[in-house]
Amino acid sequence: MKLDTKLLAETPEGIAILLRPAGAVPRGLAYALDFFIRFVVMFVAAMFLARIKGMGTGLMLVTYFALEWIYPIVFELLPGAATPGKRAMGLLVMMDTGLPVTPSASVTRNLLRVADFMPFLFAFGLLTMLMRHDFKRLGDVVAGTVVVHAEQVRLAGALPEAEPLAPRVPLTRAQQVAILHLAGRARRLTSERLDELAALAEASLPPADYAPGGTSPAPIRPGPRLVAVAQWLMGQR
Amino acid sequence: MAMTPRQFEARYEPAWLELERGLNALDAGRKKAKAGPFPTGASEVPGAARVAQLYRQCCEHLALARERAYPVHLVARLEALTARAHQRIYRRHDLGLGAFRHLVLYQAPAAVRALRWHLLVATIVFVLPVIVVGVATWIEPHFVLTIVDAGQVREFDGMYGRQAGEHLGRTSGDDWTMFGYYIMNNVGISFRCFAAGLILGVGSLFMVGFNGLLLGAVAGFLVTRGDSERFFSFVVTHSAFELTAIVLSGAAGLKLGQAMLAPGRLTRTQALMRAARETSPVVFCFTLMLVIAAAIEAFWSSAGWVAPGVKYAVGGCCWALVFAYLGLQGRGHDAAVLEARAR
Numbered sequence: 001m002k003l004d005t006k007l008l009a010e011t012p013e014g015i016a017i018l019l020r021p022a023g024a025v026p027r028g029l030a031y032a033l034d035f036f037i038r039f040v041v042m043f044v045a046a047m048f049l050a051r052i053k054g055m056g057t058g059l060m061l062v063t064y065f066a067l068e069w070i071y072p073i074v075f076e077l078l079p080g081a082a083t084p085g086k087r088a089m090g091l092l093v094m095m096d097t098g099l100p101v102t103p104s105a106s107v108t109r110n111l112l113r114v115a116d117f118m119p120f121l122f123a124f125g126l127l128t129m130l131m132r133h134d135f136k137r138l139g140d141v142v143a144g145t146v147v148v149h150a151e152q153v154r155l156a157g158a159l160p161e162a163e164p165l166a167p168r169v170p171l172t173r174a175q176q177v178a179i180l181h182l183a184g185r186a187r188r189l190t191s192e193r194l195d196e197l198a199a200l201a202e203a204s205l206p207p208a209d210y211a212p213g214g215t216s217p218a219p220i221r222p223g224p225r226l227v228a229v230a231q232w233l234m235g236q237r
Numbered sequence: 238m239a240m241t242p243r244q245f246e247a248r249y250e251p252a253w254l255e256l257e258r259g260l261n262a263l264d265a266g267r268k269k270a271k272a273g274p275f276p277t278g279a280s281e282v283p284g285a286a287r288v289a290q291l292y293r294q295c296c297e298h299l300a301l302a303r304e305r306a307y308p309v310h311l312v313a314r315l316e317a318l319t320a321r322a323h324q325r326i327y328r329r330h331d332l333g334l335g336a337f338r339h340l341v342l343y344q345a346p347a348a349v350r351a352l353r354w355h356l357l358v359a360t361i362v363f364v365l366p367v368i369v370v371g372v373a374t375w376i377e378p379h380f381v382l383t384i385v386d387a388g389q390v391r392e393f394d395g396m397y398g399r400q401a402g403e404h405l406g407r408t409s410g411d412d413w414t415m416f417g418y419y420i421m422n423n424v425g426i427s428f429r430c431f432a433a434g435l436i437l438g439v440g441s442l443f444m445v446g447f448n449g450l451l452l453g454a455v456a457g458f459l460v461t462r463g464d465s466e467r468f469f470s471f472v473v474t475h476s477a478f479e480l481t482a483i484v485l486s487g488a489a490g491l492k493l494g495q496a497m498l499a500p501g502r503l504t505r506t507q508a509l510m511r512a513a514r515e516t517s518p519v520v521f522c523f524t525l526m527l528v529i530a531a532a533i534e535a536f537w538s539s540a541g542w543v544a545p546g547v548k549y550a551v552g553g554c555c556w557a558l559v560f561a562y563l564g565l566q567g568r569g570h571d572a573a574v575l576e577a578r579a580r
Binding site: 011013015017018055056058059062065069098099100107108111113114118143144154155156157158159177180181183184236 | 241242243244292293296299300306307308309310313316317319320323324327328329411412413414415416417418420421424425428429431432433435436493506509510512513514517518520521535
């Protein structure tokens with residue numbers, strides 16, 4: 001069963017791009033932020049436009065219209081592909097194929113926000129989002145777009161430096177992958193926790209008192225030994 | 238012996254760094270991307286053609302790294318790099334003016350003609366209430382009160398009745414105010430009318446029919462009051478755009494509803510996506526028509542000093558223009574245009 005919400009988008013070059021769809025909470029906050037920005041812009045515009053006789057009210061209404069319908073479309077078609085609210089939440093809109101959002105898709109998803117709003121307060125949109133693993137609202141489903149987190153989460157970094165040690169026995173591929181993944185996370189874990197986890201692989205690690213060409217004076221804990229094996233697997237000899 | 242992750246990284250990292258430099262330069266836009274011969278110097282900023290080549294190389298590297306289960310940080314680095322290059326390479330490069338021209342001249346009328354059956358239904362749902370309510374109100378003027386309340390009737394009277402002043406069609410507000418109001422109100426209504434089609438098409442039918450009811454009630458009421466000339470000379474010009482746009486938005490909404498209700502051999506999602514792609518030129522078309530209608534309604538229709546005869550003539554021309562545009566413009570290219578869009 002799939003545990004995460006990652007979305008795979010395949011490209012013509014034959015690779016898959018990982019998208020991380022954004023859920024209801026960040027999108028709701030982004031909407032609230034956009035709403036606030038639009039409100040402030042409208043408020044400021046109204047202060048100035050109210051002084052213009054004649055055209056003032058008309059321009060005010062046009063501004064209101066533009067803020068309601070044009071604002072999201074324009075920002076989504078700019079290079080950042082996100083309204084200021086979405087940008088602040090680290091979100092952006094793209095096609096579910098991983099391509100940049102097209103004008104017609106952006107128009108569709110923003111007009112259909114009306115359908116998402118029905119019957120009250122985005123009930124349909126929220127329901128659709130909660131029912132789907134890619135968190136699309138109705139407008140996204142129809143337009144084929146998806147709102148994603150712009151940044152990928154990095155749980156694993158580069159391996160810590162260590163003298164390489166050969167594993168005690170030849171490792172299967174799955175074992176190699178597990179060791180490399182754990183070593184990649186070593187910097188994020190306390191040394192005690194790393195030892196605890198590395199102890200699970202004790203059977204594959206070299207003995208605690210092993211040192212290249214003899215025995216080490218003091219036993220080495222499992223964590224550092226696992227990192228050393230990982231370095232060996234990386235190709236350091 | 239298989240290549241170890243270290244060797245892999247040492248061997249291909251220069252290419253990754255070069256691609257990164259190229260992307261940075263493209264993002265900064267400092268160096269204009271030229272499609273010339275590939276620059277060869279190591280520290281040089283690669284041009285567009287070289288970036289595309291590097292991108293394909295990096296895709297290969299990523300596929301290899303995944304297949305050989307290299308450490309996560311290596312794969313993640315390549316993933317981020319290729320994802321960034323992918324976004325950059327497949328981005329639109331022009332302002333879309335050519336595409337806009339093509340949309341106006343070919344795609345929009347072709348998409349409207351492709352919806353002819355939905356248009357027929359929407360037209361019937363709109364025209365029938367206009368006729369029925371109009372005639373009913375004409376025969377029995379009190380019938381208008383079953384559609385709208387007394388306050389609104391008084392408002393109509395103020396807008397088109399004998400005491401309506403220099404400006405027709407409004408009780409207060411100048412041309413610019415009304416222009417803004419019409420844009421906000423009418424375009425908003427038609428967007429909602431389109432979107433309401435998602436509710437199995439019923440929403441669009443309801444909104445189109447309801448607008449028909451209102452129009453019938455107002456027209457019938459004003460005719461019985463003897464204000465027909467004032468009213469019809471007011472509406473004749475902008476209605477060419479406005480009423481057509483309402484029917485178009487209803488038809489586009491119906492298309493969405495149809496995809497939801499009877500997706501045929503596609504899944505509902507696929508059918509909806511296709512319907513949205515097919516109707517988006519129509520959405521553009523009716524939005525543009527409503528903006529035109531708002532301008533005409535605010536500045537021309539309301540001008541009390543223009544003789545009704547002139548308005549009827551101009552109005553007639555507008556109706557002919559709209560029908561000619563939707564019916565004839567780009568005719569004969571339809572199949573090619575629609576096929577190119579569906580791809």
